[in-house]
Amino acid sequence: MDGTLSDEQLLAAYRAGDVAAFEKLLARHEKPIWTYLRRFVRRDDVAEDLLQEVFLRVVRDAQDAAAPGWKGQAKFSTWLYTIARNLCVDRARREAIRGSTSMDAGGDGDEAPASLHERIPAPDRPADAVLANRQAATRIDAAVAALPDDQREVFLMREVMELPFAEIAAVVGASEPTVKSRMRYALEKLRAALADLAGDGPGGAAESGGAG
Amino acid sequence: MAADCELTRARILELLYGELAAPARAEVTAHVKGCPTCKAELAALESTRALARQALAADAPAPRVRAAILQAAAAAVPARKPASSPARPSLWERLRGKWTFPTFATVGAVAVFLLASRIFMEPEKTYLRGRQGVAPAVAPEVAAPAEETPPAAPAPADLKREVEEPAADRAPARHKPQPARRAAGGRPPADARAKKSIDDLLEGAAPAPETRAFAPPPPAARAQRKEEEQQDRGAAAVEFDDDAIPAAPSRAASGAGAPPAPSAAPAPRRAHAPGAAESPALRADRLFAQRRWAEAAIAYRDLLRDAPRSPDAPRWRQRLAACEAAAPPPR
Numbered sequence: 001m002d003g004t005l006s007d008e009q010l011l012a013a014y015r016a017g018d019v020a021a022f023e024k025l026l027a028r029h030e031k032p033i034w035t036y037l038r039r040f041v042r043r044d045d046v047a048e049d050l051l052q053e054v055f056l057r058v059v060r061d062a063q064d065a066a067a068p069g070w071k072g073q074a075k076f077s078t079w080l081y082t083i084a085r086n087l088c089v090d091r092a093r094r095e096a097i098r099g100s101t102s103m104d105a106g107g108d109g110d111e112a113p114a115s116l117h118e119r120i121p122a123p124d125r126p127a128d129a130v131l132a133n134r135q136a137a138t139r140i141d142a143a144v145a146a147l148p149d150d151q152r153e154v155f156l157m158r159e160v161m162e163l164p165f166a167e168i169a170a171v172v173g174a175s176e177p178t179v180k181s182r183m184r185y186a187l188e189k190l191r192a193a194l195a196d197l198a199g200d201g202p203g204g205a206a207e208s209g210g211a212g
Numbered sequence: 213m214a215a216d217c218e219l220t221r222a223r224i225l226e227l228l229y230g231e232l233a234a235p236a237r238a239e240v241t242a243h244v245k246g247c248p249t250c251k252a253e254l255a256a257l258e259s260t261r262a263l264a265r266q267a268l269a270a271d272a273p274a275p276r277v278r279a280a281i282l283q284a285a286a287a288a289v290p291a292r293k294p295a296s297s298p299a300r301p302s303l304w305e306r307l308r309g310k311w312t313f314p315t316f317a318t319v320g321a322v323a324v325f326l327l328a329s330r331i332f333m334e335p336e337k338t339y340l341r342g343r344q345g346v347a348p349a350v351a352p353e354v355a356a357p358a359e360e361t362p363p364a365a366p367a368p369a370d371l372k373r374e375v376e377e378p379a380a381d382r383a384p385a386r387h388k389p390q391p392a393r394r395a396a397g398g399r400p401p402a403d404a405r406a407k408k409s410i411d412d413l414l415e416g417a418a419p420a421p422e423t424r425a426f427a428p429p430p431p432a433a434r435a436q437r438k439e440e441e442q443q444d445r446g447a448a449a450v451e452f453d454d455d456a457i458p459a460a461p462s463r464a465a466s467g468a469g470a471p472p473a474p475s476a477a478p479a480p481r482r483a484h485a486p487g488a489a490e491s492p493a494l495r496a497d498r499l500f501a502q503r504r505w506a507e508a509a510i511a512y513r514d515l516l517r518d519a520p521r522s523p524d525a526p527r528w529r530q531r532l533a534a535c536e537a538a539a540p541p542p543r
Contacts, residue, residue, distance in 0.1 A: 014285070022285040030278060035271040048277045055281045059288045140267035159261070160268050164231060180225050187225075191260040 007076035015062045022062075026055060029077065032161040033084050039144055039156055040088040050087045057083050074170070081161055082171045085153065092149070136197050143193035151186035154179050216243045220250045228257055493524065500531050509535035 005013075005021075007028070013021035033054055038047040058080065147155060150172070157168045165183070169176040220243050226232045227240050244250045496511030512532040516525060 014289075017289045019282070019286045019289055023282060026278065026281060026285075030273055030281075031271065034273040035268050038271055039268075048274065051273055051277055052281055052284075056284055059281075059285050063288050136263070137267045137270065140263055144264060144267070155264075156268075158229060159265055160271075165226075165229070184225055187257055187260055190264055191256055194260060194263055197263055 011076055029080055035160045036084055036156045041091060042145060053087055054084045078167050078170060085171055143190050147186050147189060151182045154182040155186040158183055217247060217250055220244060224254055505535040505539035
């Protein structure tokens with residue numbers, strides 16, 4: 001029944017006072033946005049703040065019709081993910097100004113996968129499937145984190161938010177071929193970083209992940 | 213074939229993510245099936261993708277973040293009408309039970325506190341504002357002597373001395389009820405007296421200052437009430453006994469029920485002749501005993517201005533200072 005109403009219908013219901021509709025919107029989008037934020041800022045506490053901020057924008061927008069917000073000109077999800085991305089980009093800029101480790105530091109991420117391989121050794125002997133799975137997960141996390149920002153955000157939007165490439169292009173303000181190109185680079189870097197895991201047999205890895 | 217591989221390479225992402233429209237999809241799929249290179253490429257991308265998705269799927273925000281967001285969302289809607297009939301109690305219904313009462317309770321408590329503080333904490337101040345509008349020139353002249361005297365309430369010893377060594381002009385008018393009260397129990401402790409006057413305020417035994425604070429009566433009404441206060445004076449002197457109440461005028465001795473003569477209305481500006489000045493003095497002392505500091509301060513100021521050389525003047529100054537310490541003079 002949750003799927004019967006579109007995001008836009010739920011938002012309209014919330015604007016009419018139905019908090020349950022907001023709850024459904026939140027349930028639908030919190031996880032993808034959380035994953036995106038967390039993988040982007042790489043700090044859980046910051047990601048939590050940003051996640052709240054994203055949805056508080058929705059609340060404020062619903063409160064005040066005059067507020068600059070979703071006006072029905074785009075898909076709600078596109079608007080929502082644009083908010084999330086802009087918050088991340090703003091934060092990255094502030095971090096860069098402050099001189100701390102920037103999001104853009106991995107801009108030419110050619111070396112990152114190599115150093116990643118050095119940092120995270122492959123499991124010598126996966127005696128324990130759960131442990132191996134955990135180690136695999138750690139390696140995947142690191143590989144995703146090592147992607148350049150522009151590639152990682154496209155990858156996350158496509159894989160986690162499940163936005164079509166055209167929508168990703170609208171959110172990040174790039175052309176669709178550019179977005180696809182970034183996605184392609186991202187996938188190839190991940191493939192190189194995780195070659196041994198994938199070589200073990202993707203089906204097996206997926207099964208153990210589903211079990212654990 | 214090589215051209216097909218190039219084409220497929222360009223479209224393999226769309227194939228992977230299901231974004232190829234039907235005719236193109238069929239074309240690319242057909243090529244991949246027959247081309248080992250493209251087949252391997254697609255398989256590798258798929259396995260990489262599966263690995264990544266598996267790791268990303270484990271992400272979930274902490275429940276408290278979700279709770280905080282929902283709380284904010286629920287708090288933002290109470291102005292609007294609730295949702296149209298969800299089958300089970302909606303989130304709003306559940307949150308309302310949880311949050312509405314505390315909200316209203318807090319608002320109510322704050323309102324009560326504000327009202328109470330206005331009424332009980334500084335009734336004299338608000339009353340004075342009203343009164344100042346009527347008699348604006350009183351305070352500044354008389355405020356000066358107050359600085360010589362200690363700002364605290366008069367020490368019981370001083371007050372006692374005032375009673376035990378009454379001034380000569382007050383002596384003849386000394387009244388019976390006061391010694392009687394003194395014999396009975398003497399001065400009640402300060403706390404008890406404070407409590408008593410608060411109780412009286414609540415019970416309305418004394419004219420409640422707050423009623424005047426919000427609506428200062430016109431001068432005519434004030435004169436009328438002064439007469440009523442004169443009438444109540446005898447009873448009040450008993451009700452709010454204070455050792456230092458100096459003199460009971462003969463009119464009070466004649467009984468509370470005696471109708472006041474029109475000429476007996478207090479004339480605080482008049483010269484300090486016993487017959488005329490006794491009423492303001494008694495009234496001031498009564499107000500002081502009732503701890504109506506601001507009114508008592510005004511009464512004492514009137515007394516001091518009208519009869520600065522009275523033998524009671526030092527005591528009046530002392531009490532005026534005490535009144536001002538208890539209720540600071542307005543501005």
